[in-house]
Amino acid sequence: MSTLLVVGGSGFIGREICRLAVRDGHDVRSVSRRGRPPTDAPWADAVSWTSADLFRPDAWRDRLVGVDVVVHSVGITEEVPGDGVTFERLNGDSAVITALESERAGVETFVFLSSAMKPPGARSAYLTAKRRAEAAIAGLDIALVTLRLGPVYGADQPHFSALVNTGLRLVDSVTPVADRLGEARPLPVEVVARAAYRSALDPDEPLLDVADIRRAGR
Incomplete structure (x- = not known):
């Protein structure tokens, strides 16, 4: 059994990853x-x-002791600049800090949930930040897996309205339509979590696109 640290484990995708790891008997943090x-x-x-500020590693660094795998599933789709969000x-930055701390702690594998596209209406900085993090952690001495996600839907999705969430589910259920969307194809949270x-x-493949995630998460 492995010891996993899910950074952002209380979030939409992180919770499902935690659930899967617990189900299989792993030590989950x-x-x-x-x-x-x-x-x-x-x-x-x-x-x-553990409740902690990721930008203060001294508050959570001890949680990396004995960890085999770190999964970074932190992300936002809306900004609140006045609060530093x-x-x-x-x-x-949160992904880069977490990866550096993981490398320092001797963690074997780091999984980064990145993105294939920016959400409609979001600044281009959404995707730029993800790509910058990918580049910054690429040379670290750690096995790295990056998942580039499309829109993710599912119960309790906090980033989309119920109407949008339902619409994504319907699009994904119509295979001929969904297949034409490529990297913009919606993905159910359960599939994304299983792939991660x-x-x-x-950690076979260092980079998984939407088609890879669908295959790995079946």
């Missing part, structure tokens, strides 16, 4: 701003939750 998510699901009791910081989780345990 999470570091996120909110700590434990608001769920009474039994799997959550098996996760060691920007694409540059959350989508980019399996890549964490078996």
